[in-house]
Amino acid sequence: MKICVAFFTKQYLYKLGIFEFSLRGDAVIQFLKDMCKKPGIDCTNLLTTFTGPNCCLSPSIVNIFLDHEPQSTATKNMIHLSQMIRQGTIAMFDYMNIDENTRHYGRPTPPVYDMTRIPNSLPLYLSYGGADALSDVKDVQRLLETLDDHDGDKLVVQYRNDYAHADYVMGENAKRDIYEPLISFFKLQ
Structure with missing residues (x-):
């Protein structure tokens, strides 16, 4: 992920008025689907490239994945994510212009989000995976x-050493291992 961020130059697209970041095109999707149908090609490896080594995906899920992914996002979202990864902070969007930052934030640099302002009584359920390339274990630990200081009965932390990013959405056992405990937690709140 850090290599992708180092070469991410979408801020130039944003300045040119291109506000959507999308890798989803009919030609790209059809190419990926055709490639995944070839004998000996396991396209779960395609997901692994972006998400980390998923433990719990059925090979048949890849076609469903390709019917819906990759989703587009705002170019500004991608710029913001890359800024935070490059700088190692959880800060507001940097307009890369002192006047713009001052206009938005009343200061020349974007403020860091103050996570300690999350109310201690707010129910939080955090689940993360040790193999997730998009949600780094060190970042979750930070x-x-x-x-x-969060209220002990209001914070549940679930760590799955074997889970990568796509396992949370498409894992064969995600309902049992992730979502049922999550729903039980919120029913108690």
Whole structure:
């Protein structure tokens, strides 16, 4: 992920008025589907490239994935994500212009989000995976450090060493391992 961020130049697209970041095109999707049908090609590896080594995906899920992914997002979202990864902070969007930052924030640089302002009584259920390339374990640990004072019965942390990013959405056992405990937690709140 850090390599992708280092080469991410979408801020130039944003300045040119291109506000949607999308890798989804009919030709790209058809190419991927055709490639995944070839004997000996396991397209779960395609997901692994972006998400980390998923433990719990059925090979048949890849076609369903390709019917719906990759989703587009705002170019500004991608710029913001890359800024935070490059700088190692959880800060507001940097307009890369002192006047713009001052107009938005009343200061020349964007403020860092103050995670300690999350109310201690707010129910939080955090689940993360040790193999997730998009939600780094170290980053989650940094977040958890800011939540040290959170009410114990209002914070549940679930760590799955074997889970990568796509396992949470498409894993064969995600309903049982992730979503049922999550729903039970919120029913108690």
